[in-house]
Amino acid sequence: MNFTNLPQLVDMRGKLKSNGTYSKRTKAITHRVWHHSLTKKNLAGSDAASFAAYHVGTLGWPGCGYALVIEPKNIISTPNGKRARIVYANDYDRRTYHVGNSNQFSLGICVAGDYRYDTMDEATLASIAELHAALVKDGIGQYDKAHNEMPGYSWKACCEYNYREAFDWKGSKTPSKPAPAPDVYTIQEGDTLWSIAHKDGADGVQVEDLIKANPGIDPSKLKIGQKINFGNAKEVIVQPDKNKEDAKPSVSGDETIRSIQKTLNSRYATGLVVDGIKGSKTKTALIKALQTELNKQFNKKLVVDGKWGAKTKAAIVTLEKGAKGNLTWILQAALYTEGYNPGSLDSIFGKGTESVLEKFQKAKKITADKKAGKASFAELFAA
Numbered sequence: 001m002n003f004t005n006l007p008q009l010v011d012m013r014g015k016l017k018s019n020g021t022y023s024k025r026t027k028a029i030t031h032r033v034w035h036h037s038l039t040k041k042n043l044a045g046s047d048a049a050s051f052a053a054y055h056v057g058t059l060g061w062p063g064c065g066y067a068l069v070i071e072p073k074n075i076i077s078t079p080n081g082k083r084a085r086i087v088y089a090n091d092y093d094r095r096t097y098h099v100g101n102s103n104q105f106s107l108g109i110c111v112a113g114d115y116r117y118d119t120m121d122e123a124t125l126a127s128i129a130e131l132h133a134a135l136v137k138d139g140i141g142q143y144d145k146a147h148n149e150m151p152g153y154s155w156k157a158c159c160e161y162n163y164r165e166a167f168d169w170k171g172s173k174t175p176s177k178p179a180p181a182p183d184v185y186t187i188q189e190g191d192t193l194w195s196i197a198h199k200d201g202a203d204g205v206q207v208e209d210l211i212k213a214n215p216g217i218d219p220s221k222l223k224i225g226q227k228i229n230f231g232n233a234k235e236v237i238v239q240p241d242k243n244k245e246d247a248k249p250s251v252s253g254d255e256t257i258r259s260i261q262k263t264l265n266s267r268y269a270t271g272l273v274v275d276g277i278k279g280s281k282t283k284t285a286l287i288k289a290l291q292t293e294l295n296k297q298f299n300k301k302l303v304v305d306g307k308w309g310a311k312t313k314a315a316i317v318t319l320e321k322g323a324k325g326n327l328t329w330i331l332q333a334a335l336y337t338e339g340y341n342p343g344s345l346d347s348i349f350g351k352g353t354e355s356v357l358e359k360f361q362k363a364k365k366i367t368a369d370k371k372a373g374k375a376s377f378a379e380l381f382a383a
């Protein structure tokens with residue numbers, strides 16, 4: 001094989017995290033599908049081992065979703081010059097998860113990096129060009145496609161580098177960016193609402209938004225081929241659930257606590273009884289949510305046990321005004337359960353959140369810097 005003889009290639013088949021094996025392809029490879037990882041290329045999590053850990057540990061897949069991973073942060077000196085390392089992660093005859101229904105005939109190649117922001121360096125361009133040429137010589141695949149050129153993925157921001165220009169790399173040009181894309185998503189093999197919502201990283205949507213934008217869809221029973229309205233989900237703002245059912249006086253507890261419990265259940269599968277009463281189980285579920293997000297967004301590798309301990313504290317990232325997303329929601333929910341109502345649980349760290357955080361910090365006699373860091377989370381979560 002020409003590609004396995006590339007001096008920058010390391011064979012890590014069978015050495016990365018796995019849980020079972022991907023089945024053998026039932027169709028010949030016709031497509032080479034190019035991805036990027038949406039993880040900044042220089043960060044610790046931007047390599048094949050981390051993708052395997054995420055795909056297995058978080059998404060529950062059998063192994064790393066790609067056959068080949070190019071790692072810009074691992075530069076190898078070769079007789080041809082400096083090259084980004086290429087990890088051979090899964091045998092090319094295995095049908096890994098990376099393009100849903102097209103997995104059977106598609107070879108998944110991921111260039112680590114978030115090319116919405118990262119620029120591609122020469123060593124990486126060279127590895128793309130050489131890997132591509134070798135695969136062509138080996139007769140592995142006939143067509144090259146970006147992830148978002150495959151059926152059902154037109155909405156995806158992947159791969160965000162111009163792979164065709166990269167193939168022609170001769171040591172100068174920086175590839176330009178292809179156009180962005182639209183909005184209906186078709187459920188593919190290996191998908192969960194959670195994985196769909198999170199594949200897009202910071203610009204992705206939240207599971208709860210997907211559920212709200214798609215009332216006819218049962219998230220526990222996704223069918224391949226089902227259409228998900230992805231665009232509307234981007235417009236949904238997460239608010240405490242105020243439907244009529246919940247407004248009835250016969251319903252127990254606090255309405256916002258119920259909405260927190262529902263969100264924890266849908267987003268993190270925490271299995272809480274939705275009773276609107278804050279208790280130790282809700283707190284444990286919030287800590288699990290926090291650990292899950294720290295792992296997913298910052299690759300912290302925490303055990304998701306719902307216990308506030310030294311490792312979780314050390315992993316805390318500081319949130320301040322302007323932050324938005326699931327971590328901010330967790331902060332807002334935790335403040336609310338402690339009796340500090342940020343106004344709405346909208347996942348956006350705005351004035352309301354800042355002002356109740358400051359009150360909370362003063363009440364707990366910690367530095368009132370209006371930033372939620374280790375000290376504030378410790379006050380919120382330590383038993």
Ligand SMILES: [Zn+2]
Nearest residue numbers: 035036147158
């Ligand atoms: Zn992709």
